[in-house]
Amino acid sequence: MSDQVFPDVVLRTRRLVLRALLDEDVDAIVAAVSDPLTQRWLPLPDPYSREDAMSWVREQAPAVRTGGRGLTRAIDWDGALAGVIDLKRTDWRRRETEIGYWAAPTFRGQGVMSEATVALSRWVLTEAAFERVVLRIATGNQASTRVAEKAGFTYEGTARNAGIVHAGRLDLAIYSLIPDDLRS
Numbered sequence: 001m002s003d004q005v006f007p008d009v010v011l012r013t014r015r016l017v018l019r020a021l022l023d024e025d026v027d028a029i030v031a032a033v034s035d036p037l038t039q040r041w042l043p044l045p046d047p048y049s050r051e052d053a054m055s056w057v058r059e060q061a062p063a064v065r066t067g068g069r070g071l072t073r074a075i076d077w078d079g080a081l082a083g084v085i086d087l088k089r090t091d092w093r094r095r096e097t098e099i100g101y102w103a104a105p106t107f108r109g110q111g112v113m114s115e116a117t118v119a120l121s122r123w124v125l126t127e128a129a130f131e132r133v134v135l136r137i138a139t140g141n142q143a144s145t146r147v148a149e150k151a152g153f154t155y156e157g158t159a160r161n162a163g164i165v166h167a168g169r170l171d172l173a174i175y176s177l178i179p180d181d182l183r184s
């Protein structure tokens with residue numbers, strides 16, 4: 001693996017392929033990001049346009065990877081965009097990174113994000129030799145909390161007033177996964 005840039009890796013799970021975003025994903029991205037639940041928990045542009053999505057797919061997401069800041073993966077289920085998962089706030093010296101995600105509304109509640117989170121977190125701790133993966137989840141976001149639990153993350157505590165969403169500031173529960181968790 002080259003120094004301090006994640007490879008453009010494709011990860012396969014039982015049902016899913018985690019791959020780079022493509023132009024063909026743009027319509028599904030616009031629909032999923034415009035969804036009220038996505039907008040409730042993530043401070044994304046509202047309204048969110050095709051131009052926003054195209055710029056993310058073609059420029060911003062690739063630049064995050066090549067700039068060493070993280071890795072954005074489309075979650076592909078039988079050719080459809082089931083969601084997006086990413087690595088961000090990557091600290092190469094500490095070998096620590098954070099996972100973020102949203103699922104497309106019609107794909108929610110089927111274990112998609114738990115399966116994707118298991119795959120990406122295990123890959124970054126093993127293949128990329130990271131020491132710590134973090135999830136920061138608004139304390140009221142029960143679906144995302146379940147994803148953290150099902151993916152084997154450990155609750156560490158709550159960072160008060162640390163999150164920003166459209167409605168204002170909120171507390172963030174901090175969850176982590178470290179290499180020791182995979183051995184036990």
Ligand SMILES: CC(C)(COP(=O)(O)OP(=O)(O)OC[C@H]1O[C@@H](n2cnc3c(N)ncnc32)[C@H](O)[C@@H]1OP(=O)(O)O)[C@@H](O)C(=O)NCCC(=O)NCCS
Nearest residue numbers: 037038041102103108109110111112113114142143144146
């Ligand atoms: C959070 C999110 C990505 C989960 O994706 P998903 O593919 O539905 O996740 P999974 O199916 O793997 O797991 C969801 C779990 O939450 C549960 N859940 C869903 N809504 C819930 C609610 N309102 N209250 C309690 N539990 C809920 C589901 O029942 C499931 O748990 P189970 O398997 O024990 O039954 C999705 O809800 C989403 O896109 N939300 C909006 C964006 C967001 O919140 N991103 C995360 C910011 S930290």
